[in-house]
Amino acid sequence: MMLKLWKWYQNCLAVHPVKTQVISSGLIWGFGDIAAQTITHSTAKKRLQISDEDKELKINWRRVATTSLFGFGFVGPVGHFWYEGLDRFIRLRLQLQPKSLRFVAAKVAIDGIIFGPLDLLVFFTYMGFSTGKSVTQIKEDVKRDFVPAFLVEGGIWPIVQVANFRYIPVRYQLLYVNFFCLLDSSFLSWLEQQQDAAWKQWFKSFLNLKE
Template identity: 30%
Template sequence: MQVTIMKARNIFKLYQQALARRPYLVQAIQTGTLMATGDIISQTFIERKSFKDVDLKRTVGFSSIGFFVGGPALRVWYGLLNNHIGSDGKAVALKKVFVDQVVFAPAFLLLILTAVGTLQGKNWENIEKDVEANYLDVLKTNYYVWPWVQLVNFYYIPLQYQVLVVQSVALFWNTYLSWKTNRKRLIE
């Protein structure tokens, strides 16, 4: 048991060192990895595909959204919130949650839905139809989950770990998004 704890501490220490040296890269990799994992969970557990039937192109596409967009965007966003609203206190955490959910969440979800449609090879007209069909439902579901997560995140978690905390919870969120954005394709 002690050996396992020591190994976990060493891994976390390596993570901290990498995060300090290359915060954008580390957070891009972790976000991309967790989005890929969410897609695989969606395909295998929700859509009931066997591992050999997993659509790897879809997984790589979903992961690339996390790597190139999600991780870097979240890192920049949390830095902006920290610089312009503050870094600690209950009132600061509440302000951050409010701004995050009113400004960032709606725009980011629109970007994600558009990116997924683009990676699925859809034309602009079909992307617009998908966004119209899914956006409000995804945004509403977002409001059930994320304000509470962000309140804890902004109040208790240091800035350098906020993306990790969000992406850990987002593993389940990414599974939902993957299922939601591919549901129509599964029916066709």
């Protein structure tokens, strides 16, 4: 069954690469948000932060759809062209040998410096506008959420991407990343829902001290 599904995916990717990446990204980010809601509800329940009538998990399908649209509209199309373009740039412009240490290191560095921060900024901005927040409110949310997310992801994604750029063919790199995005979207959705949690306030006060 899994082998047939994999072959079907490979065929779809060969015939309709962009469309396949867009659809798979949207579905994975949607599942990620469902997981995030489940985790958030479970955490609140354990801490007795919800009333008796809210003890049963009720999925916010509007939020799931909003998060899925981020996968459909940004992660899928942008991710597809990013990984394809990044590979061509490293091979043809920098003329590094594929799968070599310098090749992988260059990819990880460029991906972390450019695509990582861009992905976070677009995510938090998009989620803010989708919930009707003003530009000022979104700026505050980004200021509050960006650094914690960037620090956490900065310690995880380079490791994920080393394996990706070293062992995974380019056409499957976004799929590989999207499986980790199932966890990442859970984390980002959870982070965005935490509002002004105490640990976020610590980050904010730490940055203010540095300034």
